[in-house]
Amino acid sequence: MSESNRRLLLDGAAQLGINLEPAACERLQVYLNELMKWNQRINLIARNTGEQQAIEIHFLDSLALLPLLTRTDDAVHLLDVGSGAGFPGLVLACVLPEAHFTLVEPRQKRVSFLRHLIRLLELRNAEVVADRVEAHAAAWHGRFSHVTSRAVAEPGVFLQLIHPLVTPATGVILMLARKEPLTRLSEAGVSGWQIVETIRFTLPFSEAPRLLAVVHSG
Structure with a gap:
């Protein structure tokens, strides 16, 4: 990562209220370099995505979940469903070594990339499951403190998919590209879930709107 990209990452994180430690920043620099190199061969992200755009729409978008995971003293174990190239789960694992992250990804080429990065970065807090959730x-009922997914399915489909593995205490984080607050899940055709918190923000440089909705079952 060039010095300009490093500064972009640090400045963008700061605008999101996140102070990146030097070791975490170094891991993310290696991550970006490997992502761009592998993307030439296996199409992990859109082929025309440049490094600076990737920093914002993939890395900073993923880091926005960090405050939701660090506000508790309880052990954090996040399940990232359909992790793809590791967004958001592996990005969060790079900056939150005290938490644990399980990345579920059925596509073998992406699994190879994720496992390569985990080895390269020596991340002992992340594991990859090469399967569908x-x-x-x-078997995973009640195992995770948090569950999330990025652009895998609409909220109704996603919540139905993960319902067997959550308990009322599980924090399910919906990552949505919208600025309007989601006040009722019925707006998305979903029943049996309750919104407990919503966080609106914009990506630091493009000002693209984002919404995080934390929901519980029951």
């Missing part, structure tokens, strides 16, 4: 939902 449905295959493990019953």
Whole structure:
């Protein structure tokens, strides 16, 4: 990562209220370099995505979840469903070594990339499950403190998918590209879930709107 990209990452994180430690910033620099290199071969993100755009729409967008995970003294174990190139789960694992992250990804080429990064960065707090979440939902009931996914499915489809593995205490984080507050899940055709918190923000440089909605079952 060039010095300008490093500064972009640090400044963008600061605008989100996040202070990146030097070691975390170094890991994310390596992550970006590997992402751009691998993307030439296996199409992890859109091929025309430049480094600076990737920093904002993938890395900073993922880091926006960090305050939701650090506000508690309880152990954090986040499940990232359909992790793809590791957004948001592996980005968060780079900056939050005291938490644990399980990345579920069925596509083998992406699994290879994720496992390569975990080895390269020596991340002992992250694991990859090369499967679909449905295959493990019953066995994983109550295992995770948080569950999230980025652009895998609409809220109604996603919540139905993960319902067997959550308890009323599980914090499910919906990552949505919108600026209007989501006041009722019925707006998305969803029942049986309750919104407990919404956070609106814009990406630091493009000012693209984003909304995080924390929901619980029951």
